[in-house]
Structures are given as structure tokens and as C-alpha cells.
Amino acid sequence: MSQTEPIRFGILGCADIARKLSRTILLSSTATISAVGSRTLSKATTFAKLNNFRPTAKVYGSYEEVLDDPNVDAVYLPLPTTLHVKWAVAAAKKGKHVLLEKPVAVSVKEFDEIVKVCEECGVRFMDGTMWMHHPRTEVMKEFLEDGEKFGKVKSIHTCFTFGADPDFLENNIRVKPDLDALGSLGDEGWYCARAILWANNYELPKTALAYREPVLNKAGVLLSCGASLYWEDGRVATFYCSFLSNLTMDITAVGTKGTLHVHDFIIPYEEKKASFYAASKSSFGVTRQPSKHVIENHLTQEALMVTEFSRLVAEIKLKNAKPEEKWPTISRKTQLILDAVKASIDKGFEPVQIQE
Amino acid sequence: MSQTEPIRFGILGCADIARKLSRTILLSSTATISAVGSRTLSKATTFAKLNNFRPTAKVYGSYEEVLDDPNVDAVYLPLPTTLHVKWAVAAAKKGKHVLLEKPVAVSVKEFDEIVKVCEECGVRFMDGTMWMHHPRTEVMKEFLEDGEKFGKVKSIHTCFTFGADPDFLENNIRVKPDLDALGSLGDEGWYCARAILWANNYELPKTALAYREPVLNKAGVLLSCGASLYWEDGRVATFYCSFLSNLTMDITAVGTKGTLHVHDFIIPYEEKKASFYAASKSSFGVTRQPSKHVIENHLTQEALMVTEFSRLVAEIKLKNAKPEEKWPTISRKTQLILDAVKASIDKGFEPVQIQE
Structure with missing residues (x-):
């Protein structure tokens, strides 16, 4: 993968909040959307259509399939807070970098679980505070x-x-x-x-x-x-x-x-x-x-967030950089x-x- | 006293805060300064000079003399808070209306004493919240x-x-x-x-x-x-x-x-x-x-405060109105x-x- 190739996002869930960021990613030169997953295929299909996803973007009727897709580098996770720990951990374990909506967890205990797995799996973590x-x-x-x-x-x-x-x-x-x-x-x-x-x-x-x-x-x-x-x-x-x-x-x-x-x-x-x-x-x-x-x-500001996250992910993909601590530390304190x-x-x- | 005669103020104390209001009263068409009292005659004299009091304004080396002056309708009281109850009560007992700097007292207990005497003596009370x-x-x-x-x-x-x-x-x-x-x-x-x-x-x-x-x-x-x-x-x-x-x-x-x-x-x-x-x-x-x-x-705003206070005082002087409760009630709640x-x-x- 060359340095100019965009970071390929998978979107987990089709919440309202996912629309704005999806559109931002589609307009970005450093990122693209390669998949979206919802609990039903029809929801994901509708979401992809409404937001003008490219025809090459995959549409899945489950979150798991997004995580199993080898063409997904990173996930954007706008799911309800209670589900954060489960899906952020699952994503990290599949080697996907995690851009997580706020609040990052229901408690710092759950958040620590997320960060621990991200560190172990060598993936980036950032929250969505635009x-x-x-x-x-x-x-x-x-x-x-x-x-x-x-x-x-x-x-x-x-x-x-x-x-x-x-x-x-x-x-x-x-x-x-x-x-x-x-x-x-x-x-x-x-x-x-x-x-x-x-x-x-x-x-x-x-x-x-x-x-x-x-x-x-x-x-x-x-x-x-x-x-x-x-x-x-x-x-x-x-x-x-x-x-x-x-x-x-x-x-x-x-x-x-x-x-x-x-x-x-x-x-x-x-x-x-x-x-x-x-x-x-x-x-x-x-x-x-x-x-x-x-x-x-x-x-x-949302485009700048995607750019910064993509830059951090590219550092790992291209330069094998270690996960940095700035963003997870700030999330944890919050x-x-x-x-x-x-x-x-x-x-x-x-x-x-x-x-x- | 005709309706156009200004309310005659006595100033108790020569604190910095007294300067601004003194100048405002001197510029007002509804009020004038007829006396100033300080703990020493020289302080009062200097204050009167510095603030261009009229030559007819009396200068006293004590607060008591201001309260005894029959040409004083109302007092402006910018003394330290601890002294408020003593001098506001003394002024009211001499039939002088009271414009009192904030905070009105050290406690509501002391403030209630002030208001009680103002009511008994039929004088206006207002605090200096411009x-x-x-x-x-x-x-x-x-x-x-x-x-x-x-x-x-x-x-x-x-x-x-x-x-x-x-x-x-x-x-x-x-x-x-x-x-x-x-x-x-x-x-x-x-x-x-x-x-x-x-x-x-x-x-x-x-x-x-x-x-x-x-x-x-x-x-x-x-x-x-x-x-x-x-x-x-x-x-x-x-x-x-x-x-x-x-x-x-x-x-x-x-x-x-x-x-x-x-x-x-x-x-x-x-x-x-x-x-x-x-x-x-x-x-x-x-x-x-x-x-x-x-x-x-x-x-x-300070001129408008003087105008409003003078209007309330004139109501009593000219029309024998009763002391109103709006301003003392607001002061008390504060x-x-x-x-x-x-x-x-x-x-x-x-x-x-x-x-x-």
C-alpha cells in the first residue's frame, strides 16, 4: 500500500450520527468507505444508497462481516454506548483501528478493556470529539x-x-x-x-x-x-x-x-x-x-478529525509505528x-x- | 418644597466609591449634595474640593452632623459593610432616606434591623446596585x-x-x-x-x-x-x-x-x-x-439610579406616600x-x- 492510498473505513451501524461522518469520509482524500454493516442488510443497503457510497463499497447485514472484511483498515463505531466495549474490542482483535463515538464507554473500567486490546493488537484508538x-x-x-x-x-x-x-x-x-x-x-x-x-x-x-x-x-x-x-x-x-x-x-x-x-x-x-x-x-x-x-x-472539523485519524493509522500501516497514547489518555480522563x-x-x- | 426642587443628599464617608456617585448627583437635575461628613473635617473638605461640591454644601468632621443637618433629605452611605447597620439606622431615625451601598449588611439579621427602622420612620430604602x-x-x-x-x-x-x-x-x-x-x-x-x-x-x-x-x-x-x-x-x-x-x-x-x-x-x-x-x-x-x-x-446607570431614588423620596416628601417594599425586598433576598x-x-x- 502506497502512502497516498486512503485509509479504508468500515462503518458499524447506521445511526443518524453516522451520516455526517460517512459523508465526510467520502469527501476525504485520506480516507474512503469500503464497507458498512447493520443489524439488517436492508438497513445497510438503504444507508449506503442515501449517502452515495461507491458501488464498490460492501454492504453487510451484520457487524461481524465488516470486521472480517480484509479490505477494511479501520472502523467508525457510532453504536449506542453500551455496545462500545463489545464491538471496539472485537474490531481491535480483528486488527481494525478504532474511531469511537463519545462517550467512549459506560465506565472507565470498560474503556480500559478497549484500550488494553487496542494496545495488544497494535491498532490506533481515537474518540469522535470533533x-x-x-x-x-x-x-x-x-x-x-x-x-x-x-x-x-x-x-x-x-x-x-x-x-x-x-x-x-x-x-x-x-x-x-x-x-x-x-x-x-x-x-x-x-x-x-x-x-x-x-x-x-x-x-x-x-x-x-x-x-x-x-x-x-x-x-x-x-x-x-x-x-x-x-x-x-x-x-x-x-x-x-x-x-x-x-x-x-x-x-x-x-x-x-x-x-x-x-x-x-x-x-x-x-x-x-x-x-x-x-x-x-x-x-x-x-x-x-x-x-x-x-x-x-x-x-x-469532522474532515480534520478523519484526516488526523487516517494519518495516525497510516503511520502504523506504513511505518509500523506503535500506538500513541495521547488520544486514549485524553479519552480516559474525560x-x-x-x-x-x-x-x-x-x-x-x-x-x-x-x-x- | 416644590416638585422641581432636587432631593438634597448628605454623603457619609469619603470612600473611593463615593466619588462616582457624588459626581453623578452633582450632575443630576433631581438631586443635589448639601453635605458631606467624614471622620475628620480635613478629609471631608478635601473630598468636597476634589469633587467640585458647590460652596453652599456643608462639610462636617463627623457623620452625626450630617444626620443632624435639616437641609439633608437623604444619605448615601458608602461606608464599610460592618458599619451599615449603625449608620443606616441612625440616618433613618433622623428621618433621612437611605441609599446604601452593597452588600447591604453583614447578615440579613442586621439588614432587617435597618428595614424595620426605615419603615417605622417612614423613609425610603434602596441599595446601590446600579x-x-x-x-x-x-x-x-x-x-x-x-x-x-x-x-x-x-x-x-x-x-x-x-x-x-x-x-x-x-x-x-x-x-x-x-x-x-x-x-x-x-x-x-x-x-x-x-x-x-x-x-x-x-x-x-x-x-x-x-x-x-x-x-x-x-x-x-x-x-x-x-x-x-x-x-x-x-x-x-x-x-x-x-x-x-x-x-x-x-x-x-x-x-x-x-x-x-x-x-x-x-x-x-x-x-x-x-x-x-x-x-x-x-x-x-x-x-x-x-x-x-x-x-x-x-x-x-448611576444617574438613573439617583433619579429613581430621588423620585421615590419625592413621593414621600410631596405626597406622603408610604415606603414601598420592592427595593428592600430585593435587597433582603440578595x-x-x-x-x-x-x-x-x-x-x-x-x-x-x-x-x-
Whole structure:
């Protein structure tokens, strides 16, 4: 296989979320789709047709067949969270690299199983947190790391909410205890926890304390919740996530010398550019309004994610590189925060220590 | 006294904060300064000179003399919080209306004493929370009350921080336990608690839970702290305040159908106009960016506060109106939240019930 050959993806499952990434892969120069599997052949066939898969792409009536296909290098796994450990492990064992939707697992225990097998089998692991790959994210990080302009981070608040419609609240996998046991915490809180880690150089907080009065559905799945997180040096972070509020995607990071605001961190309002607001050494006396920074992006964040994952996979295919630890480590820390918040809720809103 | 005669203010104390309001009163058509008192005559004289008081304004070397001056209708009281109860009560007993800086007291118990005497003596009470009087505040409120555009409020986050210089952190009254015992919570958290109440139609939360790991100085005064607040219906609010971070003045209110962002709610970036961002029925599919709303104001928020207070005082002077309950009630609820957060900190971060 030459360096220019694209990484061949197999898609496991035909969830709504798989559409966007499938289209992105089809448009990518570094990746292609060579197979899709669903629980029924007809579902897979419909999905392939609707998304304009090439005629050469294989269509399977099971996930196993995708994993057995020698023309599949990597799988994209948008299945319900409960199924992640089973299918990510199965894929790795068949030598397939794994791009896994978030939350990566129901618990860090299950996630560790996934990573262990990926390491043993020498395959790449990455989660599907797209905003990490947007060029804006890097520019914002430069601001946060600027000792003069931002100083040291002191507090962060993040929020991810959207207003789910009645059908979602009744039927979506994200509100079913047997499919996505973490509900809003797993689906939305994942992004908040990630943003908090990102702004803290991935230094885990010491303690998590869930907000009181979370909203649960009849099956006990979280529809609304939040938490405060604490580091030993006095840093504090809070996040709120909900299926019951208007779409809001905020990070507010306050440092000793600067403040960062972004209002669309998960999915930018526009496809080709994205903005954030930065303020430095603000004072009452002089008007120092935050400055708006606009970052243009030629490729969408999902395309950039596919490119990065394909690059990592190609490193192994072409250069026999070892699996790197950056992405699995970040995923694990994110999951650790979710686990701690869930434990805090289960313990009646007691503080829970977070241990690596 | 005719309706056009301005309300005659006496200023008690020459704190920095008194300058801005003194200048505002001097420029006002509804109010004037007829006296200023300080602990020493020289301080009061210097203050009167520096701020261009009229030659007819009396200058006193004590607070008592201001209260005894028959040409004083109302007092502005920018003294350290610990002194509020003593001097607000003394002023009311002398028949002077009271415009009191925030926090209104060290505790609601002391505040109730102030209000009781104001009622008994038939004088007006208002606290000095200027942003309440900015026309933007009313326009934002209209958005929050719009059932179609904003829906029902679900979560609010507010933040007021500023980076105090070393001199402030060493010598300012706000870090002295005998002068401003509530520190950052009283000075900054006051605005956050008020904003949270304001966005909830002044419905008190049921429970307050202080953030863990607050930062205190050697004397035990809060330099950084925060809290989460809970209503029985699942609404949640959080706030963070600090003397150790870059100036940040945020309200983020998320409702079932809309989101409000304002980044300078306490002191607008500009004197003659102020903005906020409103989003309604935001969705992933269609780009629905928040819209920026700009509200022009002919008078500054401090001038509008003086105008409103003067109007209320004139109502009593001219029409024998009874003291109204709106402003004291709002002040009291704000203080109740601060008291509960302080109690939560003192109890080792236990939840504290808030009772009216």
C-alpha cells in the first residue's frame, strides 16, 4: 500500500450520527468507505444508497462481516454506548483501528478493556470529539497558554444543552438505560468535561461534586445535570448539560490576566470560519472590550478529525509505528470525570475523589 | 418644597466609591449634595474640593452632623459593610432616606434591623446596585420573560471577578474581617446573587451549596468563592466571584427556548450604550447565531439610579406616600443568598436551606 492510498473505513451501524461522518469520509482524500454493516442488510443497503457510497463499497447485514472484511483498515463505531466495549474490542482483535463515538464507554473500567486490546493488537484508538480538531481550538489554546495575556486559569464554566423534541425524549437511544446509561451526562457532559480538561492542560481535577436536583426520566436516565470540579490549588470548574434547554455551547475560562469566551465550541455556527472572544488585563477604568478572533478553516472539523485519524493509522500501516497514547489518555480522563460525576449523583451528591 | 426642587443628599464617608456617585448627583437635575461628613473635617473638605461640591454644601468632621443637618433629605452611605447597620439606622431615625451601598449588611439579621427602622420612620430604602437601573436590564428582562423566545429559565451562570492589585489585597476594606467580613462574596457575589434572583423573577432558591476550596486570606476573608443554588423544580444557578482573576462580568441564562449572554452586566463597557446577545430556538441544522442587541442610554446607570431614588423620596416628601417594599425586598433576598452561601462554607460545604 502506497502512502497516498486512503485509509479504508468500515462503518458499524447506521445511526443518524453516522451520516455526517460517512459523508465526510467520502469527501476525504485520506480516507474512503469500503464497507458498512447493520443489524439488517436492508438497513445497510438503504444507508449506503442515501449517502452515495461507491458501488464498490460492501454492504453487510451484520457487524461481524465488516470486521472480517480484509479490505477494511479501520472502523467508525457510532453504536449506542453500551455496545462500545463489545464491538471496539472485537474490531481491535480483528486488527481494525478504532474511531469511537463519545462517550467512549459506560465506565472507565470498560474503556480500559478497549484500550488494553487496542494496545495488544497494535491498532490506533481515537474518540469522535470533533471540536478538538478545529483550528480554532488550537488558537484558543495558545491564548490560554499565554502567561502575559491569560495568565493562570482560575475558573471555567462550560455548558452544553439542547432542546430535544418529544420523539427524542421518548425514543432516542440517549434516553434508554440499556443503550446509553449516562444520558445527558454521557452525550453532552462529555464535551463539557473535555473542555474543562483541555483548558487545564489535561490535569485531572481532584474532586467532583454533582449538582443537586438532576432531572431524570422515568427509566432513571439523566436528562439534565451538572457538576463542580476542584483542583487542590483552588481552581474550580463547573458544567451544566441538558436535553431540556435551548442549544447552548459555551466555554468561559477566566485566568489571572485574561478571559476567554466561546459560544459555539462543539459545532461552530459557520462551517468555514469560527470565532471566540479574548480579553486581557481588563479594567474598570479604561474600556477594554474583549477582542473577537475569527479563524478560517478550509476543512470542517469532522474532515480534520478523519484526516488526523487516517494519518495516525497510516503511520502504523506504513511505518509500523506503535500506538500513541495521547488520544486514549485524553479519552480516559474525560471518562473518569463522567464516572466521578455519576458516582457523586448515585451517592446522593457527595464529593467523589478522582483517581487516575 | 416644590416638585422641581432636587432631593438634597448628605454623603457619609469619603470612600473611593463615593466619588462616582457624588459626581453623578452633582450632575443630576433631581438631586443635589448639601453635605458631606467624614471622620475628620480635613478629609471631608478635601473630598468636597476634589469633587467640585458647590460652596453652599456643608462639610462636617463627623457623620452625626450630617444626620443632624435639616437641609439633608437623604444619605448615601458608602461606608464599610460592618458599619451599615449603625449608620443606616441612625440616618433613618433622623428621618433621612437611605441609599446604601452593597452588600447591604453583614447578615440579613442586621439588614432587617435597618428595614424595620426605615419603615417605622417612614423613609425610603434602596441599595446601590446600579446595573438594575440601566435600560439594558429591562430589555434583557423582556427577553427572559418572553415565553416564545426564551421560554422558562432552566439554568443561570454568573461570574464577577477582577484582578485586585497587591495594595488592594493588603489594605482595602474589602479584605478586612472587621470592615467587610464577607470579602469577595459580599463585594462581588452580591451582583451574582442579584442577577440570579433577577433572572428568576426574584424567586428565592431553596438550597445553597458553596463551592469547595474557596480562597481566603490570612485573616479568613474570602478572596475567591462560588456556589450552586437550587430550586425545587430542577432549576439550577451557579456563580463564581474572585479578587484574583481578570475582570469578568457575565450572565448566561439558558431557557427552554432561548439563551441570553451578557459580558459586562455590572459596568457596561461603554457609557452611552450597552449590548447583550440573545438566541432563540437555536438548532444544529440551521445556523441561528445569537443576535446582538444594543441599547443606547442617555443617562448613565448611576444617574438613573439617583433619579429613581430621588423620585421615590419625592413621593414621600410631596405626597406622603408610604415606603414601598420592592427595593428592600430585593435587597433582603440578595442578602439571604449571601448568608446561605457563607453558612454553607462555614459548615464545611454542606447544603443550606434558604428561608424567607
